[in-house]
Amino acid sequence: MPHRRLPVFAPIITAIALAGAGGIVQSVAAQRAAPTARAAIAKAIAAPDRPAADRARDRYRHPAETLAFFGITPASKVVEFSPGGGWYSMILARLPAAGGSYTALVPSSGKAADATRTMLATKKLTGTVATIDPATGKSDVPANSQDVVLTFRNVHNLTMAGDQVAARTFAAWFTMLKPGGVLGVVDHRLPESADVAKEKDSGYLKESTVRRLAEAAGFRLAGSAPINANAKDTHDHPKGVWTLPPTFALKDQDRATYAAIGESDRMTLKFVKPR
Numbered sequence: 001m002p003h004r005r006l007p008v009f010a011p012i013i014t015a016i017a018l019a020g021a022g023g024i025v026q027s028v029a030a031q032r033a034a035p036t037a038r039a040a041i042a043k044a045i046a047a048p049d050r051p052a053a054d055r056a057r058d059r060y061r062h063p064a065e066t067l068a069f070f071g072i073t074p075a076s077k078v079v080e081f082s083p084g085g086g087w088y089s090m091i092l093a094r095l096p097a098a099g100g101s102y103t104a105l106v107p108s109s110g111k112a113a114d115a116t117r118t119m120l121a122t123k124k125l126t127g128t129v130a131t132i133d134p135a136t137g138k139s140d141v142p143a144n145s146q147d148v149v150l151t152f153r154n155v156h157n158l159t160m161a162g163d164q165v166a167a168r169t170f171a172a173w174f175t176m177l178k179p180g181g182v183l184g185v186v187d188h189r190l191p192e193s194a195d196v197a198k199e200k201d202s203g204y205l206k207e208s209t210v211r212r213l214a215e216a217a218g219f220r221l222a223g224s225a226p227i228n229a230n231a232k233d234t235h236d237h238p239k240g241v242w243t244l245p246p247t248f249a250l251k252d253q254d255r256a257t258y259a260a261i262g263e264s265d266r267m268t269l270k271f272v273k274p275r
Contacts (some may be wrong), residue, residue: 037073038064044094049124054087057246060263063091065227070184070270072148079103079130079141079176081151081169082112086119088152093125102127105141105149107134134161137168141176149173150184153266155213156205156241170217174273183219183271185210186228188241188264203241207267219271226268233265 041064072078074097083089083104093102104120106112108131116129132139151173158166173183190204199205211221237243241264243250248258 034068037071038068040074040095040097041067041072041091044091047090047094050090054090057087057263060228060230061087062227063088065225066184066186066268067091069223069225069227069268070148070150071182073100074098075100076147077101077103077145079105079146079149079173081105081132081149081173082107082154082157083116083119086123086125088150089120089125089127090123092150093120093123093127096126103130103141103146104128105130105132105139107132109134132169132172134158134165134169137172139172139176141172143175144178146176146181147178148182148184149177152186153188155185155187155210156199156203159199159205159209159213160201166213167216170213170219174217174219177273179273179275181273182222183214183273185214185269185271186266189229189267190235194235198235201240202235202237204235204264205267207269210267210269214269214271218273220274221269222272223270224268225270228266228268230262230265232261234261235265 045058045063072092072095074095076095077100078092078095080088080092080102083106089102089104096102102125104116104127106116106129113129113131120127120129130139130141132141155166158169170183177183187210188204190198190202190206192206192208194204194206196206196209199209207224214221233244237258239249241247244258244261244264246263248255250258
């Protein structure tokens, strides 16, 4: 008897293969939420008070595609680790609805928490500020409470601070996520063939290094995407990744050359906390 193709069931068949019966429900729910989520993300990106300087970097950071890949919806409870000046906060903090929330997670040492509260207030954003102790991995975000943890260009800083700092931070992220929750990582990518010693001071990391840290904490790699890749980046600049825009560590030296390269080549990895 000839086999009849049923393309309508292809996503479900894929879900069975990847995640079992629980994955079917999650996949179908995600498909139904996707159009609403895309519209909400697009609206936040297009907000009239979003700074022109932020918009200028969209072509390098691809926020719509990146957040869609990580499965962000208005109902997601999202933690952003070390938001800095709030580039992604301007988008993420405007998304929550229907039980969703935005939490900025910063180191407990120093004045990071106060600075982040000031940043959110200045930008007129709603969100919670939580802390994590890099030395111990202890955080005030409740265990099993979050849908998504996001970290944009921060893992290289954690590894440069020492393997234990990075390991404890990944473990804390794992703890705060609900079973089935997502860890989204974007960071400067070092080719696998490069000398691993470059990870110490260049700002670049191998994908295998990030995978090792995530999997040691209990995460499973769910996917990777070329969304933030940059084929022009040679990964071997005099001042590491900071040679490139927006930092331009060499100031006016060869500035046009580095501007033509653009921002760094980046990995975009999606990890899941097993159910």
